[in-house]
Amino acid sequence: MKRPMFLVCCTFILCNFLHAQDLFSYLASYQQVAYYGFADSAGNTKTGGKYNLIMRPVEGICKVWAGQRSGYDYNGIKNGYCFTDGRELVPPQFDRAEDFSDGLALVANGDYSRGYKYGFINKQGLFQIPLKYAKGKSFSQGLAAVSVDDKQWQYIDKGGAVKIAGPFLDAEMFSEGLACVSIPYDMGNGVKSFKRGYIDLTGNMVIEPEYIHGTAFKDGFAIVTVSGTASNAYRSYQILIDRKGKHITSQDFVSIQPGYEGVWAVKTRGTAGLNKEKDEWGIIDNKGTLYPPRFPQQPMVREGLIAFEKDSLWGFMDKQGKTVIKPVYKRANGFMEGLAVYKHLTNYGVLLIRKVKW
Template structure:
């Protein structure tokens, strides 16, 4: 059974030798894509215009290229940091570059992997969906009679892990969360060997701190586990989300924080919240308005925004009325509220989700 087309041996050699392990989780960015009326502008942190384009969507820069979508025909392409088109906008779908590879889909075709030189590396002829490479592995889905099933290919294009799972998450810390036929989550290694048994009703990828939030299928309690599957601590709550070395916790419809041992240090009292950013300020919502607190739970920027996001590279996106701007840690606008929207990719990075452009679907009629 073929999942893909092989490429010539010489190209495979290049494929294996190129690229590093650059993450799609960024800690900083030089330019911010913002949208106003019918244009996209890439601005710096001082609101100085770098270049503009007629894009309906745009990413940050990964491997020195940004993904853009033309307004006119909704086709995707790639630009460099001067705004020059590097690869024509001819794709119906595309991902960012990660580990020196991107997935692109031409009209009526299956997903293809290209390198940063624009060279075709392989085509997943039977894949209905595919994710970016993480730790040298890319998840792909294939439609079966019993529904869509997920597996993984390595960087040579070999399907190392067959499409057996109802759902998967990317590899992190050498492990991937996978969902079996019984709707239970566990973790496998890069050879497809189960390392942590399927026993959870939900499971997240391991963080860079090498812990993961899971929920026991038996007790319904949230747990934090290490890469060996050992439970570090357990807590009863409505939701638990990793926030670096701490965790956001929801109890009785209110949000707060606990430390890396499960001890609550900011009582759940907020209607909504987002992660702590850099510096250590987190956006929280009370009575319909957002502001920022520090790790002691003290207000540092008063409640005044319609929506607020974590600080990312020294600035935070906030919404005032119907427009968006960016503030500094003192609450002063560095980029005045004047834009219709900020790139979803920038927002994703600020809330610790990585890039917003990590998956494509096939455009081949058989696998749509």
């Protein structure tokens, strides 16, 4: 009973998420291998099942897998692309592939022992930049980070011309006009390391490299990790910064999770990584203000409501901390398009509830 209910709910969520008449349909399973195709909103099959996996559409194009012969066969998998009506753009032929981004998709051929060669294809399924890089990341805001030798990174435009020479030890995608890059750092006594900062679209360093990690900017903010000092036993911690590099949070948090709707889940006590017994979570706003409630597990923020745990039960509160759905569920996730998945005490299937208008 549990598995059918779970599959029904997942399909329902997918239908709402796609915003389209077309949806993915499970067609057959042979020798522990699933095959997927497309069906219309009435469930009528439009194309035969020929892919092992169909990913959600990005820029109107789905990444697909094919070539898996058994449940334990991953060596034969190839990546390709198709449209949401089932038309194939590129037959599965790449060993690695990313979703389309900024009109191009990063693809690669090779293997782990010999290495890979990366390039970019366009929406006509043709190579716009040939397979020639040792590493690469997707295009964003007209630029992509690539590495010729797997050691030094630079940024190219959609014609393959180098626009920001670097060189950087690592480089991330641009977001809101900024990208996190790594530069060498001499710690003394012959010890080499790196620090991360942010450059703009012209290559100028606008946030000085002083962090050991940094996320992409979202809604004007990024999460950065600061190396610890002797005063805190050399433990690293995370802070929130704005696009000018200003520290938004004055308190040093164990971790900060990506923000939604101006609310960020922060771990105030415990260790980095998975939830532990003594972990303590809270929430902050875009000004860095820490709200009073504390939670044993990470609260989930979506659509104006926050899923939280209290006394081993989950409920929902608003951004002001007022409980709007009492904690009566064994587990709950954040809302998505007015729906939230929860697990009830007396029913261990996965069900759906509709958000109440308050």
